[in-house]
Amino acid sequence: MTQFRRPLTDAERLDWLRLIRTENVGPITFHRLLDQYGSAARALDMLPELARRGGRAKPLRVASKAEAEREMQANRRFGARLLCACEPDYPEPLAAVDDAPPVISVAGHAHLLHRRAVAIVGARNASLNGKKFAESLARELGAAGLLVVSGLARGIDTAAHAGSLASGTAAVLAGGIDIVYPPENEQLYRDIMAQGVVVAESAIGTQPQARHFPRRNRLISGLSLGVLVVEAALRSGSLITARMALEQGREVMAVPGSPLDPRCHGTNNLLRQGAALVERADDVLRAIETLRPPTLAERQRDLFSPPIHTPGPAGEPDESDLARARAVVLENLGPSPVTIDELVRGCQLSAPVVLTVVLELELAGRVQRLPGHQVSLA
Numbered sequence: 001m002t003q004f005r006r007p008l009t010d011a012e013r014l015d016w017l018r019l020i021r022t023e024n025v026g027p028i029t030f031h032r033l034l035d036q037y038g039s040a041a042r043a044l045d046m047l048p049e050l051a052r053r054g055g056r057a058k059p060l061r062v063a064s065k066a067e068a069e070r071e072m073q074a075n076r077r078f079g080a081r082l083l084c085a086c087e088p089d090y091p092e093p094l095a096a097v098d099d100a101p102p103v104i105s106v107a108g109h110a111h112l113l114h115r116r117a118v119a120i121v122g123a124r125n126a127s128l129n130g131k132k133f134a135e136s137l138a139r140e141l142g143a144a145g146l147l148v149v150s151g152l153a154r155g156i157d158t159a160a161h162a163g164s165l166a167s168g169t170a171a172v173l174a175g176g177i178d179i180v181y182p183p184e185n186e187q188l189y190r191d192i193m194a195q196g197v198v199v200a201e202s203a204i205g206t207q208p209q210a211r212h213f214p215r216r217n218r219l220i221s222g223l224s225l226g227v228l229v230v231e232a233a234l235r236s237g238s239l240i241t242a243r244m245a246l247e248q249g250r251e252v253m254a255v256p257g258s259p260l261d262p263r264c265h266g267t268n269n270l271l272r273q274g275a276a277l278v279e280r281a282d283d284v285l286r287a288i289e290t291l292r293p294p295t296l297a298e299r300q301r302d303l304f305s306p307p308i309h310t311p312g313p314a315g316e317p318d319e320s321d322l323a324r325a326r327a328v329v330l331e332n333l334g335p336s337p338v339t340i341d342e343l344v345r346g347c348q349l350s351a352p353v354v355l356t357v358v359l360e361l362e363l364a365g366r367v368q369r370l371p372g373h374q375v376s377l378a
Helices: 009-019 026-038 039-054 066-076 110-114 128-143 156-164 183-195 212-221 237-247 262-272 281-288 296-304 319-332 340-348 352-361
Strands: 079-083 103-108 117-122 147-150 169-174 197-200 228-230 249-254 368-370 374-377
Touching: 009 039, 009 066, 009 079, 009 117, 009 237, 026 039, 026 197, 026 281, 026 352, 039 352, 066 079, 103 110, 103 147, 103 183, 110 197, 117 128, 117 212, 128 156, 128 319, 147 156, 147 237, 147 319, 156 169, 156 183, 156 237, 169 183, 183 197, 183 212, 212 237, 228 237, 228 262, 237 262, 237 319, 249 262, 249 281, 319 340, 340 352, 340 374, 352 368
Parallel strands: 117 147, 117 228, 147 169, 169 197, 228 249
Antiparallel strands: 079 103, 103 197, 368 374
16 A cells, blocks of 8 residues: 555665675565565574575675665666665556566656556567557557557667657666667667666666566566567567566557568467457557556555564564474475465465475575466575
8 A cells, every 4th residue: 555655764775775685585585575574674684594594504695785885876876766666656566566676776757657558579680560560559659648668679679669759668678777788779778768767677787698688578567557569489588578467467469460470470379369469559558448557555465564473583483393394395395396375285384384484495595486476496
């Protein structure tokens, strides 16, 4: 609910940044720690003990205050803001995503992120007609008052940004807020900084790597009411964005294409699976007209309700229960992913105990979290 959205103090923001930059702490683990311990400061205090209980031999690398301060100062020098997931200026549809990035860097016109938004993504090696269509569609959707979101990639992304530049566009980067990729989009990036908004999850100065792009894609869909795919091969990264949109409860739309063009096989397959067919801007507007942006209240349990366990001996699961549970949880885990719900049922233990053990094992580097609330042995 809105009363839980509040600006953080500088000290609190520093703690949030330290926690998410700590080894083995991803977004879901971050939110779980915040849920369990009530504040990032308390979670930071507990990290070494949790990792030790999970079986970690060497000390966990916790981001220092000096490192976090340097990152904050670098953002300020660049002209970017750091927004945390509980703050009013953080885009609420993104905050409602289970693995919402706890901290994002935003440069340009941040107020645009509060508009109703639609994502347009597609092939990097797009056809001339595909790029012309994406640009025209983005222009019309922008004129209708929507923020057009994309990933600044070659091809369809570039065309979508160009078409909606005058009305408002959001570029989501895989690397740091200051790193332009691909390099040939340097001028477009500067234009978006001046007229639109740029968003990044990675720390400033981070060079984009292959593993960053799927993470970037969940932000593109998370900011949007729906994702429109214009040209995509069967193994296209754009289909990852479409899958993430489905997982986040967002609309998935696709432009049909020739069966003779491999760049259209992915979009045509989306249509076979039930995606909304788009031939003009009105099709997009109809597909999203009854949708409302998800709200933080819909995942309030994870972030802002009172901790499941009150910190301290009275509220923590009993250590003897945890000791017995660690062996049971490890026995039930393997290299193949299972959902947390399946793990709780299979272990025949209480959910708080299983969740605490998984948290310990993850911080120890022995368990990894995967999309769809799944975990597996690392």
